[in-house]
Amino acid sequence: xxxxxxxxVALVTGGTTGIGAAAVRRLAEEGATVFFTGxxxxxxxxxxxxxxxxxxxxxxxxxxxxxxxxxxxxxxxxRLDAVFANAGIExxxxxxxxxxxxxxxxxxxxxxxxxxxxxQNAILxxxxxxxxATGSIIINSSMNATRPLGNYVAYSVSKAAVxxxxxxxxxxxxxxxxxxxxNAILPGVVETPLxxxxxxxxxxxxxxxxxxxxxxxLKRMAQLNEISGLVAYLASDEAGFISGAEIAIDGxxxxxxxxx
Amino acid sequence: xxELGSKRLQGRxxxxxxxxxxxxxxxxxxxxxxxxxxxLSDLDAADSAVVGETMxxxxxxxxxxxxxxxxxxxxxxxxxxxxERHGKCHILVNNAGTDLxxxxxxxxxxxxxxxxSINVDGVFLGTKHFVPMMAESGKDFRxxxxxxxxxxxxxxxxxxxxxxxxxxxxAVRLFTKGxxxxxxQKQTPIRANSLHPGFVETPLLKAGFQRWxxxxxxxxxxxxxxxxxxxxxxxxxxxxxxxxxxxxxxASEDSSYMTGAExxxxxxxxxx
Numbered sequence: 001x002x003x004x005x006x007x008x009v010a011l012v013t014g015g016t017t018g019i020g021a022a023a024v025r026r027l028a029e030e031g032a033t034v035f036f037t038g039x040x041x042x043x044x045x046x047x048x049x050x051x052x053x054x055x056x057x058x059x060x061x062x063x064x065x066x067x068x069x070x071x072x073x074x075x076x077x078x079r080l081d082a083v084f085a086n087a088g089i090e091x092x093x094x095x096x097x098x099x100x101x102x103x104x105x106x107x108x109x110x111x112x113x114x115x116x117x118x119x120q121n122a123i124l125x126x127x128x129x130x131x132x133a134t135g136s137i138i139i140n141s142s143m144n145a146t147r148p149l150g151n152y153v154a155y156s157v158s159k160a161a162v163x164x165x166x167x168x169x170x171x172x173x174x175x176x177x178x179x180x181x182x183n184a185i186l187p188g189v190v191e192t193p194l195x196x197x198x199x200x201x202x203x204x205x206x207x208x209x210x211x212x213x214x215x216x217x218l219k220r221m222a223q224l225n226e227i228s229g230l231v232a233y234l235a236s237d238e239a240g241f242i243s244g245a246e247i248a249i250d251g252x253x254x255x256x257x258x259x260x
Numbered sequence: 261x262x263e264l265g266s267k268r269l270q271g272r273x274x275x276x277x278x279x280x281x282x283x284x285x286x287x288x289x290x291x292x293x294x295x296x297x298x299x300l301s302d303l304d305a306a307d308s309a310v311v312g313e314t315m316x317x318x319x320x321x322x323x324x325x326x327x328x329x330x331x332x333x334x335x336x337x338x339x340x341x342x343x344e345r346h347g348k349c350h351i352l353v354n355n356a357g358t359d360l361x362x363x364x365x366x367x368x369x370x371x372x373x374x375x376x377s378i379n380v381d382g383v384f385l386g387t388k389h390f391v392p393m394m395a396e397s398g399k400d401f402r403x404x405x406x407x408x409x410x411x412x413x414x415x416x417x418x419x420x421x422x423x424x425x426x427x428x429x430x431a432v433r434l435f436t437k438g439x440x441x442x443x444x445q446k447q448t449p450i451r452a453n454s455l456h457p458g459f460v461e462t463p464l465l466k467a468g469f470q471r472w473x474x475x476x477x478x479x480x481x482x483x484x485x486x487x488x489x490x491x492x493x494x495x496x497x498x499x500x501x502x503x504x505x506x507x508x509x510x511a512s513e514d515s516s517y518m519t520g521a522e523x524x525x526x527x528x529x530x531x532x
Contacts (some may be wrong), residue, residue, distance in 0.1 A: 056446030086313075137371075166530075167528075167532075170493060170528045170531050171493050171531055171532050174495060174527070175493060176529050180492075181268060216444070217440070217444035217445050217519075217520070218444040219444070219445075220518065229512075229515060230509075230514070230518070233514060240500070241458070241494060241526070242524070242525050243494055244493065244526075244532075245520065247522075248521040249517055249518050250443045250517070252440045254520070255437035255441055255520025256437065256441045256520070257517070
């Protein structure tokens with residue numbers, strides 16, 4: 001494995017499981033000192049033992065706790081170079097007719113406000129790097145930003161919102177002369193533990209799996225390590241001219257019409 | 261850069277059209293550094309000085325074929341040469357391209373057809389003639405073979421007096437999505453993605469800016485560079501090596517779930 005991130009310090013929100021945990025592994029393999037946040041302490045401890053990464057219990061929507069987290073990372077790691085704004089939820093969602101205000105508010109708080117706070121505090125941290133404001137921020141959006149789901153209205157709306165947030169922040173950073181890049185990635189269906197649980201909870205798990213696999217023209221779900229390759233590339237200096245971009249990683253799902 | 265020479269393309273064969281200059285040459289150099297064998301094409305004669313010097317510098321893992329991307333017989337010859345020399349092909353960069361500017365009512369049909377023949381026919385023909393070999397070779401690696409079509413941000417947004425180039429690069433963008441879906445649905449192990457560079461410091465850019473100066477759009481090309489840089493959030497031109505890094509990412513196993521996608525490398529230009 002090439003070490004593209006040697007000497008860099010990275011933060012992954014929602015890093016205890018799924019796409020976030022895979023990113024923690026990959027960024028650590030690439031040589032970065034990795035911090036990750038979340039709430040699940042057991043998988044977090046195992047991931048720390050496996051990768052040498054550092055866990056900090058923190059919820060992205062907790063605005064008051066952000067400054068101390070960034071202080072802690074810089075005190076421990078010395079700097080901040082790459083942030084993967086990954087934490088997201090969809091529990092409590094529904095269609096436009098059925099979604100209740102509590103579910104809507106929770107999802108917007110984590111997926112939208114939480115990402116805003118992550119990007120805002122990432123920039124504040126990156127401005128403290130000795131050579132000046134430098135870094136790469138990667139937002140985990142979704143293909144549902146451009147192909148919204150009827151029965152996940154809050155999730156779809158929040159994922160679209162963070163694409164605009166990525167562009168606004170990218171343009172702002174450029175205008176300020178910061179060497180901070182901000183991009184959004186838009187994964188298709190990824191075989192996360194969450195999706196596995198959903199499939200296994202169905203009366204016919206095999207049929208549920210076939211349905212998810214069939215959503216992409218590639219006829220399979222993404223594996224976790226297929227997303228972290230893109231995260232590692234965007235985090236590295238190799239992607240130094242990429243900012244304000246939305247990058248689909250979905251096995252051609254959004255290249256055409258869904259289900260055709 | 262520490263990532264260079266990690267040999268992550270060991271065992272792969274790549275073909276790069278328009279490989280003697282600019283983005284194409286940078287892709288060739290990067291693929292070689294990653295351990296691939298590379299065949300490059302361009303319009304220059306095989307016995308020309310520039311080809312001799314370039315190939316001597318690139319070394320044994322690179323070879324050259326003089327070919328015009330707009331001519332089907334040249335693609336047939338290029339594919340046959342790759343087959344004969346390497347027996348396989350995993351990576352195709354359809355990079356060769358040209359530009360055309362001018363008010364739409366002043367463009368000749370001949371100049372329109374010329375840019376379409378290079379920028380659009382060239383991508384179609386390269387794909388057509390390399391797909392059989394790449395479908396076979398795609399079984400060798402996770403994520404399969406990879407076609408990388410060089411479009412442009414001008415394939416995403418329009419620009420004053422750039423309509424023909426806009427149309428040609430927009431065609432590349434959607435051609436890529438079409439073939440990506442086609443390969444995926446047939447389970448043909450080839451991915452296809454488009455690259456969308458902004459303003460890159462290449463010979464083509466310099467020549468294009470000079471033509472704009474000659475046409476009276478600006479006093480000197482430095483002024484055009486300054487205006488482009490000023491309008492780019494990142495505040496500089498891209499280097500060809502940054503496009504090569506993107507092509508390398510799309511060629512490697514790291515992008516194994518990416519197909520039918522656009523990778524915009526424009527320093528934030530189209531985010532504004």
